[in-house]
Every structure is written in structure tokens, then in C-alpha cells.
Amino acid sequence: MPPAQSSRSRLHRTVGAAAEALIDRIGLRGALALMLAFAVVLQFGYPVTLHGELWTGLYMALYGGMLFFALLIVHEQGRGLLPFVLLGAVSTTVGIVYSFNQRNETITVVMLFTVALFMAVIIGKLGVFLFRRQRADGLSLILAALTVYVIVGGFFGAVYAGIELLVPGSFEDPLTPGISPTWPQLVYFSYVTMSTVGYGDILATTAWSRSLVTFHGVGATLYLTIVVARLVGIWSSSSHSQGPAELGATAEVRASRPVRPDVE
Template sequence: MQTSPVRRSSPDKMIYVLVLVIIVQTIYPLTADGSLLTQIIYSLFYASLIVSGIVVAREQRQDIRLLTVLGATWFISSIIYNLNQHATWARFLAYGAIIPYQIAVTRVLLLYIFASKKVTRDVIYAAAAVYILIGAIFVPTYGLIETITYEQTGTNAFVDTTVEPGQVFPWQNFAYFSYVTLTTLGFGDIQPVTLVARAAVTIESVIGVFYTTVIMARLVSLYTAQGVEAEIKHDHTQTG
């Protein structure tokens, strides 16, 4: 009897990575109250993504060191930001520290996906986690654009029906906006105003479409190759 080409790796370590990424990217509304304790707890959850990177790159010491350094740097920066939430320099620090960290985690997962020779559940979980992390990377990117624009011009780079003109743009709003942009839903309640903001939004939309296309092609090609391999083995078994 022919077996399915989709194989189960042992153990399914990536399911924990995916669940952690989903939790981190969905519990952010809890931080809207501005409570220091809530912010720190959320930062701890986010810093735990270091573990997910280490689980994947446990044989690559250089990647582990990089993830550890970037994760620790961001966590310290987040604590500083939580203690100075209304300071512009603190927002710059937090946004600037988290982007390299997110990119490093995403890179490790992408390398894992494209190094895999078989379609396993871990590969599928990793692909889903990367998609979510792409949206996460653009949250601080939009935050930096907004902060720089406001400091230079006194106007906002984005407009939001829930944010008054001249008011500090909450990063939580960017978390929502990023995933609306990534999935090309475009509700229109938040809009980019400046050319730089529009360029960033366009880039995220293109990446969202491009990523799903490339990943689907990768998984389908691996699945097809496994199917052919399984057929050959089956034929050899029957004729042997």
C-alpha cells in the first residue's frame, strides 16, 4: 500500500514554534492599557522566540549566538521602552532593536524550509510561521516611518480613524494594519499618507503575494518528488 508523501517528523518541533508565533502576534491587544506589567509580560513572550530559533538552528552555533544576542538586545530595549513609553528616543530604540531580531528568526526558518528535502509537517508549520513573522517585521518598520516623519514634519505618515492628528500612533494599530496589508484585505480604516509609507505598504503587499507563490511552488515540487520516489520504491518492492 502506497504511503502519503507528507511525512511526520519526530518530534513535530515546529508546531510549538508556530503556536508561539501565533500567540505573540494575537495577544497584543492586552498591552493597549499601557500597563507596565502587561508590557513586560508581552516582551517576555516575544523574547521567547529565541527558543524557536534555537530549536531550528541548534546545529548552527553562529546562528544561535546571533539569535541570542539580538533577542537579548531587543528584550533590554523593550524594557527601556516600557519604562519610557512616551519618549521618542525609546520608540526609536525599541523599533530599531526588534527588526533585526525578527529578521534573524525568519531567516533561520526560511533556511530550514529550503534545506528540507521532504514535505513534513514541520516544514508546513515553519512556512506558516514565516508568513506570520513577515507581517510582524513590518509592524516596527511602520513605527519607524511614522516616528521619523512626525519628528521631521510634525505630521503623521499614516492616518487612522481612531487616532487624532498629531497623536502618537500606537504600535498596536500597526500590528493590525500590517496583517491587513500582508493579506491584501485593505479595509481602508488606516491609510499611508507619505510616499515612504506607501512604498513600505506596497513592498509588504508584494512580499505577501510573492511568498505564498514561492512557498506553494516549493512544497508542491517537494511533494511531487516524494510521490515519484514512493512510486519507484513501490514498483521495486512489487517486482523484487
């Protein structure tokens, strides 16, 4: 075996063993809950990036935490562990470099699309868990569904900000005409789009940006509909999963209960 391949195999075994040990300790449900917590802090805590480079660096470092718990889900699926680790490490590193070079447009674009790619992979892995897993408790599925929804908002926020940097004027804030909306503004716009509220304080102004925003809004609505159907299906199948023997036992218990005489 070539040395490089042997090193990759050792790294894969090391990461896999660490993930196995942690998931045995906190459980899959615990990993999902912690990943949701990190996702909520990241996607709704973005205003801290307005307070300087240090706060931005700390914020970007939190992606490492989300990577850590997302690893458990990837490991549980049994494939793609090492590429995911590398992508998450690169995403976190680029984010920290950006924190101290926020005026560099090239680094900003690389950061936005690297973070977007990282979030897209997490969404994909959680989507597989949510829609293809045959046996999972309802709470784990709800945690996975909520995490996907939260991360989707951050994903589109990063994509919108990247598009605005590459094609200025794709988005506009009517209160500051001629000035491109910032990344935090477009994260906010992303969640407003998902909620279908439509405040109108930030607008998509080109044909392609409007098309993407339309896809985002419709897709988020369909996602909620499909997830509710999935969860209802899981609940229905579990409530009707009693076999004939179980049903017979239930009938026996009922038959053995004493019949109370009618009281006139």
C-alpha cells in the same frame, strides 16, 4: 587563545549543548510548533499592551520564549548561534525597558527597530530552512512557512511604527486626523495589508511609506505562491521517489494476488 575568545567558545558550546539536548527531547517538529505558538501569541496578543506597564512587560518577555525555540532552528543550521543569542537577549531586554518607559520616544524607536531586526533574523533563518533544506518532512516545512508568515506581519508593524515616530504623518487614521497611529494600530494595519483586504481605516500618506506598503503587500502574495509551489514540489518528489527495485517489488505483490474469476 585569548580569554575573551575562550569565554565565547565556552558560551557557544554551552548554548549548543543545551539546544542539542532539548531538540533531542522534543524534536525539530516540536520546536517549530512551539515557536509558531509563541509567534501567534505575540503577534495577535498585542492588545494586552494597552492594559498597562506590567502587561506590556510580560508581553515583551515572551520574545525570550520565541528566542528560546528559534535557537533550536539556528543550532540545527550549525552557524550564527552566539550572535543570534545576543541579539535576542538585547531585543528582549530593550522591550522590557520600553514597557516602563513608553513615553520616551528614543527608547520606543530603539525597541521597535531592535525587535524588527530580531524578527528579520528569525525570518531569514526559517527561510533558509524552508527553501534550502533538501530533506525535511512536509509538516515541518508547513510549520516553518506559517511561522514566517506570522512573524513578517509583526516585522512590518514594528517598522511602520518606527517610521511614524521618525517621520510623523507617514501613516494616518482618518478617524483621528493629526494624531499618529500607535504601534498596535500599525501591527493591525500590517496584517490587513498582507491579507490584501484593504479596509482603508489606516492609510500610508507619503510616497515612501506607500512604496513600502506596496512592497509588503506584493511580497506577501508572492511568498504564499512560492511556498505553495515549494510544498507541492516536495510532495511530488516524495510521491515519485520509489526506485526501480521498489516499483518491481510492488509489481510482484500485485502479480502474486489471486485472480478472481469473473462472475457472470
